Amino acid sequence: MTATSATASPKGTRRRRKNDPESVRADILAVATREFSEKGLSGARIDEIAEKTRASKRMIYYYFSDKETLYLHTLEAAYQKVRLQEAELDLDHLAPLEALCRLVRFTFCHHAKNPDFIRLVMIENIHHGRFLAQSELIQSLNAGVIDVLGNVYSRGVATGCFREGLDPRELHWLISALSFFNVSNQHTFSRIFDWQQTAPENQQKLEDHVTDMVLRYVRVDREAP
Amino acid sequence: MTATSATASPKGTRRRRKNDPESVRADILAVATREFSEKGLSGARIDEIAEKTRASKRMIYYYFSDKETLYLHTLEAAYQKVRLQEAELDLDHLAPLEALCRLVRFTFCHHAKNPDFIRLVMIENIHHGRFLAQSELIQSLNAGVIDVLGNVYSRGVATGCFREGLDPRELHWLISALSFFNVSNQHTFSRIFDWQQTAPENQQKLEDHVTDMVLRYVRVDREAP
């Protein structure tokens, strides 16, 4: 257990400040993530972030220079977090078909479980990806994702259960699209079509659809009997 | 030809104001659409919209009360415009398979051609669809979309070329997801995977993938020879 709240102090004693740079920085980043992902770059307010932090506004500028830099760090931290989670997925010991099935289901659920991240990516796209463009960190983080899928795919082609000629990057695009949209457009879609998209039973349906759709697309046409 | 710019006047003559409420309103809405879709609700500035308009800031408030109401009207107008374009699609005279193919390709291209609309929908989702929820207009506009797809689908089931048991609404969800993502995430995807997604040849590839994927999903499994 590390040093905690500086406000907790022996009663009556004049409260002494306790320096804890690491946790202050982390706290700011956590609050900023919530605020930016909720309200966007222009919608989020530095003053509000400051209020919700244990630290003060001064500290935000001390560690992050300005609003846009704070946003960039938020984005980077978010990518780092999700890619770390994804790295836990181990597909090498599975047969290609099962591996792909597992990968798709994981991607779908993983997106659904990280709406903050999805929203940050949406917001970054609204800004034409100009912050992401500044970050070599994010670029490098994501290179591996395609390789994982590429391995599964080529194993499947070798085994004869997957069609030839598909590009892993395009395949990843298809899987991402279906998983991303599930989170990004849940509000408009639910309201327009009067459909509780986020209800567990509907989420299950969609996950099955998406998985099934991808597998049907990649699998070889049914072999003649 | 209707009344035009009030700035054009016989030389030397003291410029007289010409009232043209319809076009002023339309002009404001057009500029607001660009600004909101580019920068979001909180990012767009009323003053900037006013500057880019032939009218003045006063007029914005005169016709649209406040910023949020202007945004709502922008959103409604955008939905109206795209649904009108979609209504031109006539599928009844086509065989189910061709009709579905045509519908998917149309949806994909239509999204690609209307990035402003897509961005507004993204922005609306960032706001949890709370403005869309206020608009009965938008709700009613979209009801028909499912019916069109539903008709094609049931015709296909009747003909025996489509599988049974699929829900038109869920089918629409899948088609939307693939078409929407193509526009909404083009920036991050292009940058992260170093892939010119918007290049014509890649757009063609994606359109083919998406169409093929949907058709494979809906078609009956290959009939035994």
Added chain:
DNA sequence: TGAACAATGTACGAAATGGTACGTTCAGTC
């Protein structure tokens, strides 16, 4: 022609907002 109302221009106000100046306290080093 002249009310009466709709449409428009100009200038301004109050609050919000990003950012900073300046001073104080903490923690490690000689």
Added chain:
DNA sequence: GACTGAACGTACCATTTCGTACATTGTTCA
């Protein structure tokens, strides 16, 4: 213990930004 740089608090500033008050011009209709 004195010194130094990092870590932090408070108060403040300049600008932006939404919105409005007030005056003026256009248009329609009796």
